[in-house]
Amino acid sequence: MHSIEEIRELFTAYLNQESFQSEPQNLYEPNNYFLQIGGKRLRPCLLILATEIFCGKTEDALSAALAIEYFHNFTLIHDDVMDKAPMRRGFTTIHEKYNLNTAILSGDVLMIKACEYLAKVNPIYFKTIFDIYTKTAIEVCEGQQYDMDFETQQIVSHSDYIEMIRLKTAVLLAAAMKIGAILGHAKQEDAELLYSYAENLGIAFQIQDDILDCYGDENLVGKQVGGDIIQNKKTLLLIHALEAEKVIESNVLENVLKTTHTHNREKVEAVLAVFTQHQTKEFAIQKRDYYVQQSILALEKINLQESEKQVLFKLVDYLVMRTY
């Protein structure tokens, strides 16, 4: 079995080998650019890891891994348009570097290419895997819609928020691992448990992101702490503090959010003070740990050797119990 780093190398080599060479260039070149920006390649690596854990062959998982990476990048390209984001991973986004139409159409064709690569899997598993894929892809769109809806929605409950991050982030991680397990000839029951493991892990992963934005070490996280606060982004922490204020009929936080601050630092400190008052950090940690626990419960039930399970236990630390 390969390490995650080895899997990433293998996958990247495959991705590069499959880079688009077709015409029209204006359609495919932007996708080559965007795919080269990189990122952690988390989803394809998890897919391949799942195949290997069930003793499947790495090469049997490559095309599905690429399909998932294409799909993920398609969502990023279109999300960047919807969020008007100028940068992604330190590089100019497609709609900024090229234009809106390129971002739409290159994204579209990347999504169809994802389908094409999915169809290269072992034919006996194709229909099963395809059904997981379409279900998941629909959920990811629904998650993105809820995320946009929440921006203008006055009240968002923390459970609505968790459902949103489940759809927007967790289900694709979970589907990647389930598909990987199936391609490794795992039993259906084990594939379902691995899905549950990764789904809960994905939720915990996103909550940890929210926590680190407020309480991370700037030197480790590599970006300004409080970025979400400055943008009034409805994270689990902000939602919790707003819920807590509602109970005691306070509107300190609401006023802080409405105020125009001369220094961002002031705003961040004012919001963090409210978080401290309501033990918001503790609430978020408790939620995160609940999903980590659910993840581990699923993992323990999977019919695997202890050595393979250890890899998956370590993944929990790698993805969630991180400080950056």
Place this chain on the structure above:
Amino acid sequence: MHSIEEIRELFTAYLNQESFQSEPQNLYEPNNYFLQIGGKRLRPCLLILATEIFCGKTEDALSAALAIEYFHNFTLIHDDVMDKAPMRRGFTTIHEKYNLNTAILSGDVLMIKACEYLAKVNPIYFKTIFDIYTKTAIEVCEGQQYDMDFETQQIVSHSDYIEMIRLKTAVLLAAAMKIGAILGHAKQEDAELLYSYAENLGIAFQIQDDILDCYGDENLVGKQVGGDIIQNKKTLLLIHALEAEKVIESNVLENVLKTTHTHNREKVEAVLAVFTQHQTKEFAIQKRDYYVQQSILALEKINLQESEKQVLFKLVDYLVMRTY
């Protein structure tokens, strides 16, 4: 066998029955709106017709027909954004009625729903049909890219133009009929011939559109004649006339296109005068009839009873030899 009108009724009933009821509403409601705008439902009807012609069951073709209609509408929603079109079939386009983000994301989910419905076909044909679908969907995106590229491209040859309309319009009609034939248990050879029939017919159909824009009867076409000319749209006719001018080193047409006219009528008449000089109409008719001939050649080779072939012969008249 049902008539085209009966098939359209059957299909519309199925489409209505399957209308999206899921949450989030902001994601699905725009698609219900757009799908209700209607149109001729040409692609799904041709798919079902192909199934019936090969004595397949109508109900076996419905989900694939809906998949093709969803895919087609997804392309329309995104094309309308790219073309900045405010209206479609007399109704407000999604990006105008809602906003850009809704047009992008609702389009995306509609495309994935297309995949979902495609997966409901007879399992023995799923992989074959899916491969046709992805190949075609990619080609349609490529066609749209060429169409956009041509807008800013100084010189476009008439053969490049025909390749563009083949990709943008014809292949989806052809894929619809091929998929329908397969679901009707047609032999591979016959399915390929039906593809060729519909592909050539699709090209002829689009050329006829270009001809009618210049030479149609305003009362029959239902819109102002010369719309393409007013917009400097690179149709087969404009491309031919530009090619002809290049040969004789004239730039009359180029100057007309550059001039700002107080009345659109003047511009249309000036362009039509150049078309007459170069026998552009005759050229377009000749091209159209060439593709009709190719279509009929393929049709004649299909292993079908004369009565079934007659339906397909009539379709040529219905789609191409129309005056509106």
